[in-house]
Amino acid sequence: ISPERVEAILKTPKGARPDPSTYMSREAIDAHLKLFESGAVRIQPSMPTGTIGRTETWVMPKSLVDDAVSRSNGDPRKLEALLGLDAGYLGNSPVRVDIPNATNARIPSGNEFGANDFWRPGGYTHPGGIAEVIIDPVPAGRYATANVY
Secondary structure: OOHHHHHHHHHOOOOOOOOHHHOOOHHHHHHHHHOOOOOEEEEEOOOOOOOEOOOOEEEEEHHHHHHHHHHOOOOHHHHHHHHOOOOOOOOOOOEEEEEOOOOOOEOOOOOOOOOOOOOOOOOEOOOOOOEOEEEOOEOOOOOEEEEOO
16 A cells, blocks of 8 residues: 555545555455464453454454564553554553454454554554454454463
8 A cells, every 4th residue: 555545544534434445455455364364362451241342343363463462571551552552551461362263354444433543554553563354243252361461
């Protein structure tokens, strides 16, 4: 995606941003989604209760989350930066939610409820550059939890 196209998309108000299929090739989208075939992980501030996500939830590939956790050296602020989360969001004891069978994975458009000021077109966290997608809400019993650190 060209820098000019990224800039134009970011200037588009949330709710009116284009579908990623208008600026990403089918091959690029398929390659991105393939990263999630072995499961997905969500990092959040506390243990979930019940279904995760209102209309969708944000996740990353397991292998990339493992690397990000390692690179953060036990520092939740570093992990937040890698994952494109607001400073302080994860608190001091973040939780890992492993989702072995994510459903309806798709590249985020930036129109989603959880899209924040760090969102960038193309399916990668900013500034950390970790692949991300959104999936349908995940019911209780279809995920496992653990402390990140």
